[in-house]
Structure formats: structure tokens, C-alpha cells
Amino acid sequence: MQIRLTVLGHGDAEGGTDVQVTAPDGTPLDAVLGTLATTVAPGASVPAVVFCEDRRLDPRRTALGSPPLVDGAVLAFHRPLDAAPVPAQVPATVLVVAGPDAGGVHLLRGGEARVGRSAEADVPLDDPDVSRTHCAIALHPDGSVTVTDLGSTNGTLLDGAPVRHGPVPVRSGALLRIGESVLRVVARRAAPPPVPPRPPAQVPAQRGGGRRGLAEWARERLGGAAPEAAEPVRPAPGGAVRRGEAAEARWPDLAAVLLMALDRGPRLWERGAAHPDAFTVRLGAAQQAPDVLPPVTVSLTDAGSLGLVGPRERLAGVARAVVAQLAASHPPGALELVALAPGRADAWSWLGWLPHVRPERGQDCSLLLGFDARQVAARLRELTRRLGVPGDGRRTVVLVDGDPGGADTRAALDRLAAEGPAAGIHLLVLAEAPSATASSPLAETLAAASAAVPALRDCGTVGVLTGPVATALRLVGAGGVPGPTAGADAVSPAWAERFARALAPVREDAATPPPPSASALPESCRLLDALELARVTPGALRERWARRSGLPLVLGTAAEGPLALDLAEAPGPVAVEGAPGSGRTELLSALAASLATGAGPGDLSLLLVEGAGEGLRPCAELPHVTSYVGATDPVRMRAFTQALRDELKRRAAVAAEGGPGGGVGALPWLAVLVDDFDALTSPPLGAPGRPAAGSVVRALDAVVQDGHTLRVRLIVAGALPGAAIRLALTGGPVGRAELRRPSAPAVPFQAGRVTARIPRTSTLRPTVTRLDWARAGDPPARRPVRELGNGPTDVALLASAAARAARGERAATPATLV
Numbered sequence: 001m002q003i004r005l006t007v008l009g010h011g012d013a014e015g016g017t018d019v020q021v022t023a024p025d026g027t028p029l030d031a032v033l034g035t036l037a038t039t040v041a042p043g044a045s046v047p048a049v050v051f052c053e054d055r056r057l058d059p060r061r062t063a064l065g066s067p068p069l070v071d072g073a074v075l076a077f078h079r080p081l082d083a084a085p086v087p088a089q090v091p092a093t094v095l096v097v098a099g100p101d102a103g104g105v106h107l108l109r110g111g112e113a114r115v116g117r118s119a120e121a122d123v124p125l126d127d128p129d130v131s132r133t134h135c136a137i138a139l140h141p142d143g144s145v146t147v148t149d150l151g152s153t154n155g156t157l158l159d160g161a162p163v164r165h166g167p168v169p170v171r172s173g174a175l176l177r178i179g180e181s182v183l184r185v186v187a188r189r190a191a192p193p194p195v196p197p198r199p200p201a202q203v204p205a206q207r208g209g210g211r212r213g214l215a216e217w218a219r220e221r222l223g224g225a226a227p228e229a230a231e232p233v234r235p236a237p238g239g240a241v242r243r244g245e246a247a248e249a250r251w252p253d254l255a256a257v258l259l260m261a262l263d264r265g266p267r268l269w270e271r272g273a274a275h276p277d278a279f280t281v282r283l284g285a286a287q288q289a290p291d292v293l294p295p296v297t298v299s300l301t302d303a304g305s306l307g308l309v310g311p312r313e314r315l316a317g318v319a320r321a322v323v324a325q326l327a328a329s330h331p332p333g334a335l336e337l338v339a340l341a342p343g344r345a346d347a348w349s350w351l352g353w354l355p356h357v358r359p360e361r362g363q364d365c366s367l368l369l370g371f372d373a374r375q376v377a378a379r380l381r382e383l384t385r386r387l388g389v390p391g392d393g394r395r396t397v398v399l400v401d402g403d404p405g406g407a408d409t410r411a412a413l414d415r416l417a418a419e420g421p422a423a424g425i426h427l428l429v430l431a432e433a434p435s436a437t438a439s440s441p442l443a444e445t446l447a448a449a450s451a452a453v454p455a456l457r458d459c460g461t462v463g464v465l466t467g468p469v470a471t472a473l474r475l476v477g478a479g480g481v482p483g484p485t486a487g488a489d490a491v492s493p494a495w496a497e498r499f500a501r502a503l504a505p506v507r508e509d510a511a512t513p514p515p516p517s518a519s520a521l522p523e524s525c526r527l528l529d530a531l532e533l534a535r536v537t538p539g540a541l542r543e544r545w546a547r548r549s550g551l552p553l554v555l556g557t558a559a560e561g562p563l564a565l566d567l568a569e570a571p572g573p574v575a576v577e578g579a580p581g582s583g584r585t586e587l588l589s590a591l592a593a594s595l596a597t598g599a600g601p602g603d604l605s606l607l608l609v610e611g612a613g614e615g616l617r618p619c620a621e622l623p624h625v626t627s628y629v630g631a632t633d634p635v636r637m638r639a640f641t642q643a644l645r646d647e648l649k650r651r652a653a654v655a656a657e658g659g660p661g662g663g664v665g666a667l668p669w670l671a672v673l674v675d676d677f678d679a680l681t682s683p684p685l686g687a688p689g690r691p692a693a694g695s696v697v698r699a700l701d702a703v704v705q706d707g708h709t710l711r712v713r714l715i716v717a718g719a720l721p722g723a724a725i726r727l728a729l730t731g732g733p734v735g736r737a738e739l740r741r742p743s744a745p746a747v748p749f750q751a752g753r754v755t756a757r758i759p760r761t762s763t764l765r766p767t768v769t770r771l772d773w774a775r776a777g778d779p780p781a782r783r784p785v786r787e788l789g790n791g792p793t794d795v796a797l798l799a800s801a802a803a804r805a806a807r808g809e810r811a812a813t814p815a816t817l818v
């Protein structure tokens with residue numbers, strides 16, 4: 001199990017230190033507390049008290065990975081932190097629903113809240129058109145709310161009417177416009193509308209129910225927009241203005257987006273791939289009516305890719321808002337996020353907390369981020385591999401911020417911009433340019449931006465920030481077709497960090513579990529540990545053989561622990577596939593060793609066949625092995641294949657004779673394991689195995705055809721058409737693989753290692769490492785697994801223990817083979 005925490009040590013700066021903890025499930029905080037303290041501050045002692053938010057923890061009783069110690073949690077040594085705000089517990093709330101510093105959720109507990117550009121304001125707004133102290137919103141003892149303009153330069157509008165003299169009463173739901181920002185005041189007097197039943201997204205249960213009030217409150221705000229009430233989406237590649245209150249609720253504003261993440265209620269991740277509003281984002285609001293905010297939206301499905309052009313700070317704020325909306329509305333099962341932002345780790349590291357950037361397609365990185373040229377090239381390789389291949393329904397949105405570097409990389413990006421949408425890959429391309437104004441007209445701004453960032457030309461919609469302070473967004477469709485203008489919604493970096501951290505521990509509901517993250521797998525897996533035979537003794541083996549059922553085959557470790565299947569129940573042959581050097585021979589050896597621990601030699605015979613080389617030789621010492629032959633010896637190979645065919649005939653005869661239930665059940669199992677299958681069945685001209693190839697193919701074909709009913713199983717390393725179970729080595733660390741079965745999702749795993757000698761604890765010790773977000777796009781650090789050079793390997797230890805255990809076992813009924 002891996003979780004990421006932020007630790008505030010003694011006297012730490014506000015940001016704290018981000019760390020990653022890797023430990024077996026259920027490890028108590030106690031086990032890593034000292035390491036956490038020294039990782040954050042070298043030489044620090046174990047803290048006397050630890051808080052998670054405002055809650056004091058008992059380190060012996062708090063398990064890593066269980067609430068509150070989940071991904072994204074903030075631990076504070078020595079002092080408590082403020083808990084998350086709970087709007088349900090306060091009578092009124094001010095939500096910043098639109099504008100250049102949108103998304104804020106401010107609680108009114110009573111008295112006056114000052115709104116302004118000043119950092120000291122109770123509701124600070126980074127909006128150039130807002131005065132330092134602009135207006136005051138007061139909550140009175142009777143629950144009523146008023147607003148007073150404090151002599152602002154640009155004035156205050158309440159539902160369109162200027163607030164000249166205060167205080168002016170404010171109804172719940174009223175819109176206050178100040179500068180380019182729009183605030184909605186919500187007082188808690190209105191009854192909540194009914195909520196359509198829908199299972200919420202899953203997060204490990206939270207004790208104490210600290211956020212239940214927030215959930216309730218958020219439903220009041222958000223619950224009205226059931227997706228089934230949605231009007232059909234019409235293609236509007238240049239963007240669309242949506243009118244009416246339902247439209248406002250349907251494309252939530254950014255305050256609502258933050259509450260979706262904090263609350264994890266029914267609207268979080270409500271849009272699966274087939275949802276009518278899937279992949280449609282709200283870029284801002286049309287400023288037409290005083291008391292409504294008609295959302296201006298763009299559908300990525302229609303646009304293909306979306307470009308954003310403008311000055312750096314505003315541009316980044318709008319892009320943060322777009323990405324956050326996508327992450328709040330779509331589950332990771334429907335949406336993958338990738339960032340290509342060379343040199344911009346500081347700006348985009350917050351994405352690292354989102355579940356959507358985990359590599360779940362076997363990408364060799366910790367997170368799908370590209371913060372330097374190598375990482376960008378790796379991400380582009382992974383993405384361009386998917387071009388021309390029909391998508392699996394899950395879409396990918398790729399944030400492109402900055403020059404990807406080298407000519408090859410630029411060409412790959414241009415290809416992705418042109419061909420990506422057809423493969424479910426949509427770009428969000430940022431291009432820095434001065435705001436479009438009278439002196440720098442839109443067309444010129446757009447032309448200059450496209451020259452600097454060619455991928456912009458393939459974007460079906462481009463939003464250009466306009467106006468003297470770049471707070472409006474003009475949408476332009478393909479071919480320069482003019483689209484609507486919106487007041488652009490942007491969010492601050494702090495908002496984005498808070499939003500993403502709230503989503504970090506959330507998982508999709510149990511009905512559609514996300515594929516286990518490939519990166520959650522260990523770098524190496526000792527087979528004997530996965531078999532729970534760390535100390536392999538004859539007694540332990542005898543005991544297993546005695547209680548045997550089926551033919552248990554432990555493959556290695558999946559994200560949740562050891563991965564096993566029953567070979568007796570397998571519907572057909574098993575193929576181990578992969579590139580040379582990916583670990584096929586090792587996995588085949590592990591399968592042989594695993595089978596040998598599940599049944600004694602009296603109940604199971606192993607036949608080992610080498611197509612090339614001698615990779616299986618270490619397994620030949622297992623007492624179960626009755627034949628070990630290689631293609632280099634065609635005479636023995638022919639004899640072997642003849643004997644195998646005879647054995648199949650003998651078994652068929654026993655099966656035919658057998659009484660009710662078939663006599664075959666009394667026969668020992670026979671497992672044929674073939675390494676380098678391709679070399680065996682189609683050896684190159686002049687290869688020593690060539691003379692025997694024909695007979696081998698016939699014998700193995702007979703096993704495929706008849707073996708299944710005769711207690712004979714076939715496992716080959718190589719491509720075997722019609723294999724029922726495929727163990728595909730996917731690259732990355734050696735031994736990284738996927739279990740693939742028809743009509744079942746692929747299960748990533750790390751293959752068991754058996755021909756080396758690995759100290760028992762090397763993959764189980766808890767570790768704490770500082771998180772370096774700039775390196776998160778690299779292949780995961782390969783913790784060098786200490787393999788002991790001298791002394792017996794694990795398979796030799798197993799073979800010796802098995803040989804001793806077999807002495808005294810009832811005499812096997814050996815297969816009559818060479």
C-alpha cells in the first residue's frame with residue numbers, strides 16, 4: 001500500500017513536506033512515525049503528539065491507509081490544524097460563483113464580512129476591478145443578510161441593481177456583481193430540494209462524521225440538477241450559451257465544484273462516458289441578465305481539442321478551472337488526465353493529487369505528468385501508440401503548457417492534436433499571448449499564438465482572453481467561426497491544491513472498481529513470500545500437499561496481495577507472453593515452483609521442455625519433474641513426444657473405462673511447461689531442434705485438444721493462439737505483467753521471482769520518501785532488490801525441501817515418460 005501525506009513538523013513553513021509512505025496494509029502510524037519525523041527534519045525525534053487536522057491521533061491505533069490517514073491527509077506534529085469548514089453549521093455562506101478568482105466558499109457566522117482585493121479582506125478576491133475594500137456583507141441576528149458598498153470605484157450590483165446606499169437586504173440566492181466577480185449569498189432558510197438516489201463515490205469511512213453536515217448542505221445547493229432532466233447536447237464546436245437556472249445547476253460553478261470534492265456527494269463523478277454532458281466544460285458565464293449566470297460551455301467531444309490563449313496568470317487560472325471541473329464531474333474510469341508542462345512542475349504539481357493522473361494503462365511512471373523533456377517524450381510515446389486504435393471508452397485529456405522541446409516531440413504533439421480526438425485523446429493547449437484588445441485585435445493575437453504553438457490550429461475551439469485585464473473570454477470555433485463571449489472563470493493555485501487534495505483518497509464505487517494501479521505494485525516479488533512459505537521446510541510442504549485441492553497457481557503479487565488461480569479449473573492452456581528479457585522464463589519457473597508447493601510428486605508430475613537454452617534447468621531439481629528435455633537433443637525430444645502421446649492415449653483409455661465420474665480422477669495431474677515455445681515449434685533453418693519440430697507440434701496439439709479432460713495441463717512461454725489464460729509481461733520493471741482472461745478485466749501483477757535468493761523482508765519493510773513532484777513522471781524508482789549472490793536460490797531451497805518431504809510420500813503413480 002502506498003499513501004501520500006503532507007507533514008507539518010515543528011515550526012514548519014505552512015506548506016509542509018509531501019512524503020510517500022509504502023507499507024504493508026494495516027501498518028500502524030507508530031511504525032513509521034520516527035522515519036516521518038527524520039524525513040521532514042533530519043535528526044528530529046519522534047513527535048510526542050500527532051494531529052490530523054484538528055484530531056489528535058493515537059499512533060498505535062491509527063492504521064496507514066485508513067481514515068483519517070488516507071491519501072492527501074495533512075499530519076501536524078505538536079499542534080492541531082483548522083478542520084475543513086462545514087457550511088451546514090453556519091447560517092449563511094458567500095460563494096464566489098464566477099470571475100477571475102472563482103470557487104471560494106466563505107462561511108458567514110455572524111457580523112460583517114468585508115469583500116475586497118486586499119489580502120486582509122474576509123473574502124479576498126484577486127480581481128483587478130474590485131476595490132481593496134469593496135463591500136461588506138452582514139449577517140444579522142435574525143438570520144437576514146444585507147450588503148453595503150464601501151465606496152468602491154466600480155460599484156456593487158445586487159441582482160442587477162446598483163447598491164448605492166447600504167445596507168440593502170439580500171435574498172438567499174441573490175447575485176452580487178463586483179468588478180468581474182460574481183458572488184452568490186446563500187442563507188440557510190430555504191428547504192432542501194429532494195435528491196435523486198444515487199450511490200456516492202467511495203472513500204474509506206470517516207469516523208466522527210465531520211463532513212456529513214457539508215454533504216447535506218451541498219445537496220441543498222447542487223441536488224436539483226438530475227442528469228435525466230438534461231436537454232440533448234447539440235454540437236457547438238465554437239461553444240454554447242446555456243440559459244435558465246437548470247443550465248446553471250447542470251454545469252456547476254467552481255464553488256459547487258469545490259464542494260463536490262469536499263463533500264463527495266452524488267454529483268461527484270456523475271458523468272460516465274455515456275452521460276449527455278460528458279466532457280463538456282463551463283468556461284464562464286455570459287453577462288446578459290443581472291440575476292442569472294448563463295453558463296458558456298464547450299464540449300470536448302465536439303471541439304476535439306480546446307485551446308486557451310492569454311497572459312500567463314489568467315490563462316493558468318482558467319486552465320486550472322477547466323481541469324478541476326473535468327476531474328470533479330468524471331470518474332477516473334471515464335477520464336485520464338495527462339500533463340505536458342516542461343519546466344512547470346511548480347504550477348501543475350497539484351494535479352499529482354488527482355486520482356485521474358495515476359498510470360492505469362501500464363505506463364512506466366509514478367504519475368502521468370511530464371515536467372521535463374524526457375518525461376514529455378515518454379508521455380507522448382504512450383499517447384501516440386494509441387492513435388489509430390479504437391478507444392476503450394475512457395478518454396484522456398492532455399494539458400499542454402509550454403514548448404514540448406525537440407522537432408520529434410513537436411511533431412508527435414501535432415499528430416496527437418490532429419488524430420488524438422478520434423482515439424479519445426483531447427488536448428487542452430495553453431498559449432501565452434497578451435490579452436486581445438483594440439490595439440492587439442483578436443485575429444492577430446490568435447495568429448501569433450498559433451505560430452508559437454502550432455497544436456492550437458487543430459483545436460476545434462479556442463478561447464482567447466480579452467479586455468484590458470484579460471477577464472473576458474472570446475470563443476472562436478474551427479475556421480475562425482466566432483463563438484460566444486464569456487466572463488472567464490479562473491481559480492487560484494491554492495484553490496486547486498485544496499480541491500485536488502480533497503479528491504486524492506476517493507475511489508470509484510464498488511460496482512465499477514478502477515483497475516488497480518500498476519504503480520502500486522512492488523518492484524519485485526519473492527514467490528516464496530507470496531506463497532506464504534518464507535521458510536520452506538519439508539513439514540510445511542507435506543502439510544500443504546495433504547490439504548491440496550485443485551492445482552493452485554500463485555502468479556506473484558497484485559495490488560491487493562498475492563494473485564492466484566486454480567489451474568485445475570482453467571478452461572484451456574496458459575500462455576506466458578512478452579518481449580525477450582521481460583521475464584518469461586522466470587515466470588514459467590515460478591509457475592512450476594508454485595505448482596510443486598500445492599501438490600506432492602505423487603499427485604502431480606511436471607514435464608519441462610526447453611525450446612531454446614536451459615532456462616528451466618533450476619526447476620529440473622524439483623522431485624515432481626519426471627521429464628526435462630530440450631530441443632538441442634532431437635532424439636530424446638522425439639522419444640519424449642511419442643511418450644507424451646502414448647500417455648494421452650493411456651489416460652483416454654482409463655477415462656473410457658472409468659466408472660461413474662470417470663476413472664481419470666484417480667490419475668495424477670500432468671503439467672507440461674514449455675519455454676521458448678516459438679523456437680520449439682518453428683525453429684530456424686539449421687537449428688538442432690528442427691528435425692523434431694513436427695512431432696513436437698503434433699504432441700502439444702494433442703495436449704491442447706484432449707489434455708483438458710485427461711488431467712493434463714499445458715503452460716507455454718510464447719504466443720499460443722487459443723490460449724484461455726494469458727500472462728502478458730508488459731515491460732517496465734522486469735516481471736511486470738497482466739493476467740488476461742476472456743470477459744474479465746486485466747489484473748496487473750508483479751511476477752514471482754524464484755531463481756534468485758532475496759532476503760525475506762526486502763519487499764515488506766515500510767519506507768518513507770520525500771515526494772518530488774518534478775520527478776513523478778519518471779519511471780518509479782527501482783528500489784534495488786538485494787539478491788544474495790552466494791548460497792542456494794529459492795527454487796533450490798524449495799527443491800531440496802520438496803525432495804525431503806517426498807521421501808515417505810506414498811509412491812507416485814508416475815507418468816510413463818522418458
Ligand SMILES: Nc1ncnc2c1ncn2[C@@H]1O[C@H](COP(=O)(O)OP(=O)(O)OP(=O)(O)O)[C@@H](O)[C@H]1O
Binds near residue numbers: 524525579736
Ligand atoms: N520477476 C523478476 N524479478 C526480477 N528479475 C527478474 C524477474 N524475472 C526475470 N528477471 C531477471 O531478468 C532477466 C531476464 O529474465 P528471463 O530470462 O526470465 O527473461 P525472458 O523473457 O525469458 O527473456 P529471454 O527469452 O530473452 O531469456 C534475468 O536476468 C532474470 O533473472
